[in-house]
Amino acid sequence: MASNPPAPEAPAPSRRSTETFGYGDYRTDEGPWEEWNPTAESIRPVRGRHRVAKQRGGLARSSTVLGVGVIAAVGAGGMASANTGKPPVSISMPDLPSVGSLLTDDKEAAEDAAAALSSVGTSTDDTTQSAADAGESLRSRIMAQAESQQGQMESKAQAAAEAAAAKAASDAAAKAEQEAKAKAAAAKKKVEEEAKRKAEAERLAELAKEYTLPTSSYTITSTFGQAGSYWSSGYHTGLDFAAPTGTLIKAVHSGTITEAGWAGSYGYRTILTLDDGTELWFAHQSSISVSVGQKVATGDVIGRVGATGNVTGAHLHLEVHPGGSSSGIDPGAWLRSKGINP
Template sequence: MAFARATGKHRRPSRLTRKGATIAGVAALTTSGVVGTLSAPAMAAESTAADDTGINQAVSVGDTLADRIDAQAAAQQEAAEEAAAKKKAEERAEAARKAEAKRKAEAKAKKEREAKERAAREAERKRLNSYTAPVEGSYVSTGYQTGGALWSSGSHSGVDFHAASGTAVHAVGSGTVVEAGWGGAYGNNIVIKMNDGTYTQYGHLSSLGVTVGQSVTPGEQIGLSGSTGNSTGPHLHFEARTSPEYGSDIDPVAYLRSHGVNV
């Protein structure tokens, strides 16, 4: 026959029930940490030491990281300063290069300009010392010392250059006009004292383009050809002399040729 256990508030718990309660209490204490509190001092000290070591390590790591950040910032600043200094140095070098190139270009231009000026002066000097024919593209139609009744001396004291009336007549070289006007048998004539001390004469002109005392240069137009004075037709009578006076004539063709003129 089976017996049922009596129930009620005054009933004493059985041994099995008490044992189970004890076990449950120990578990609860363990879970709440009481057992940990009641542990041996060595364990507590060990735990504290471990916690301290962890804090120290955290501080050490933090300091190292900050140092690294500072060092990196300093390196970046130094690199930026070096880059800026390098850029400035390059800019100065480029400016110096450009300045030197400009100086050389200006010196070259000056040298070339001076060379051109010297060449121009030399060309002008040569031109002023050169001689030319009195009528461009003409030829001698009557030679020097040709005889005949046309000339009072019995011979031709100069040469005649073929030229239609109004043809330009040029000074054969540099000199100063010492006569410009009517010259009797020479008609309208011009006499020029050349820079080498000789004299040249241009006769039978239809018009005069210079005055006494005027300086002339080689090839400068001084008048127009014609047939004034003792003349049989338009032409230019040209003489070369050692003095301004009649009778000091020299061979005009030889005179021109001695100065490089091809006649």
């Protein structure tokens, strides 16, 4: 087998090598120079335990990755701030690997360090997105609260409107009920009045069968209470039926003759007393056809019309004295109460 030849020895350093910087020839004004060779006597002893970190070839590569990660993180943060237009937010830096881990020849460790540094930009984007989400959440809560308040106001307004409508309907129903009651009461009253009128008409019709007018073919010339100088009392005390002399005078109702004869200013007068005590006076007769104590029925002839006594013409003067009293009442009203219209 061939053996490798020994390497040539390096030439010994020349004395001329004292030209340290190589800027020219040896200068005597600066010399003499000697080559510095540190020895144990010239180097200050190191105290304590100090280690110089071993530099390896991966330093440059790790430094490059570190710079790229920082630039990416800063760029991402700046772009996020510029895009959002919102005030800056705090950036949460992830835990970076130790310098020792960066200064390594291990490729996988370097890539992990670069990924950790690149995550700074991602964290910034996440923070910006979180701030945007928080703002949107606050806006949503405010809008929801406003909508809730609006809904409550609308509910109150609707409830008030429904209450007002219910009250108006209740008032209208009460008014309608009152009107209905009033109409019913008026109708009932009308029916009652009609029934009463009908009953009174029936009663008067029955009385009319028992009563009659004192004469026929007459004219009412003077009424009860009429004032004048013709009467001694100053007013008329009866009802005058003007008729020709000799016209028949009839008993208005059944009763008993209690007086028949001359009576001064009344001329010839007949008094008929009814069963209830009412006295009917027939005055100014031309003749009398009955006598005292005689019973007569309705329509019986008791005398004739004349002009005796204080008169200005032939007529029948009729007076009505309830219970035989001296003062009389209106004969016309009394006759109407018996179903007879003079």
